[in-house]
Amino acid sequence: MRLAELSERSGVSTATIKYYLREGLLQPGRRVSATQAEYGEDHLRRLRLVRALIQIGGVPVAAAREVIAAAEDESLDHHLRLGAATRALPCAERPAEDDPAVETARRSVAALLERLGWSSGRGPDLRNPAHRRLIDSVAALVRLGYPCDTEQLLPYAQLAAQLAVTDLDMVEEQPTPTGQIEAAVALTVLYEPVLLSLRRMAHAEESARRF
Amino acid sequence: MRLAELSERSGVSTATIKYYLREGLLQPGRRVSATQAEYGEDHLRRLRLVRALIQIGGVPVAAAREVIAAAEDESLDHHLRLGAATRALPCAERPAEDDPAVETARRSVAALLERLGWSSGRGPDLRNPAHRRLIDSVAALVRLGYPCDTEQLLPYAQLAAQLAVTDLDMVEEQPTPTGQIEAAVALTVLYEPVLLSLRRMAHAEESARRF
DNA sequence: CATGCTTGGATAGTTTCACTGTCCAATGGA
């Protein structure tokens, strides 16, 4: 298939596809002549994944490239690739001031992880951007004066643990290792808006019930 | 307190505070002379909330203004304000093409809501951006070939319902109506990154357990 | 009272991100 057809079938403009090719989000097509390249079904599939990550998941283009690269890196083993793919993901900036709220947040999170037995023995995984993001978010809540210690976080963490089981089950349903990696990325990112939307809708529902 | 002190105490540059004042995210200070204005503790509190919404919650400036405006609108009753504040929130673009995936997604979501008994009698709440976002997200999953019907969504929705109960409990702990509105906004938005971070950490944990 | 730093307001500039548009030479189908 030519660029034009790839564009047609994916609903992404040729200009944007060229941009993604330049940015390394899409592997280049098989060159069939000096001015023509051939694309296959995997290009289409990859393009759809990239689009979904960026448009629905809100992943920045640069981060999407990292994720794709990690997912394809043959030098890593399955578990590492699975983790690397998601570890390369969102990540906020790094204010990380030695603000007292950050210190409080750090302690709350450490206590929570201790209580859950997560990362036990290994210590908190500071490479994981999710961990930093959690601390920053808790710090923001603390700064506003909302209670946000282990007590409040525990129910959220327990629900997160349940979600993880469901999510990993879905990943394991994929037959091939490559399919599992892709599913891990796609399901991690694309179920986030699903979950948040459902939570907001549940708020509306629960609020209507109470008032 | 003067602008400089407000900046000092909040950690936000005076230039940015001026920008927020221009954008209507912050009520102007009490003019004490032609070139001086006085700010109080509420300004500081509001500024911290705005900053958290924008930096941690990732809410765009324009949306934050809407939220603030809705939360302050005295013409609405408590429940409406509570809902309006969160309804003004994120919202993706509106591709809403008559793509077959969108149609499938729409049906899955409708079936889910039916099954949960949400919005019963009232029909799906199309004013709620969360509803549209849910459909778009499910459509993206469908397009990639991942199963995403009522079967898969139900556990997520049930967890969301549990979260909503916890969240509303926290809101109701606030003594004043104003405090409740603010808490609704802050907790809705700021627990989102908390939840997503915990989910990602739980993925890592569960993945480590399995492999 | 002179003077010089500070303040708040207005306005223009900067940076980043994600595209988008234009040009061009080389095809390749009619």
Place this chain on the structure above:
DNA sequence: TCCATTGGACAGTGAAACTATCCAAGCATG
């Protein structure tokens, strides 16, 4: 043969969120 199409290079665009510069009117200090 002829001319629309293709892929690549590169410059331009528009939105978003700040950031920097100016300026005149205070206020504080000697």
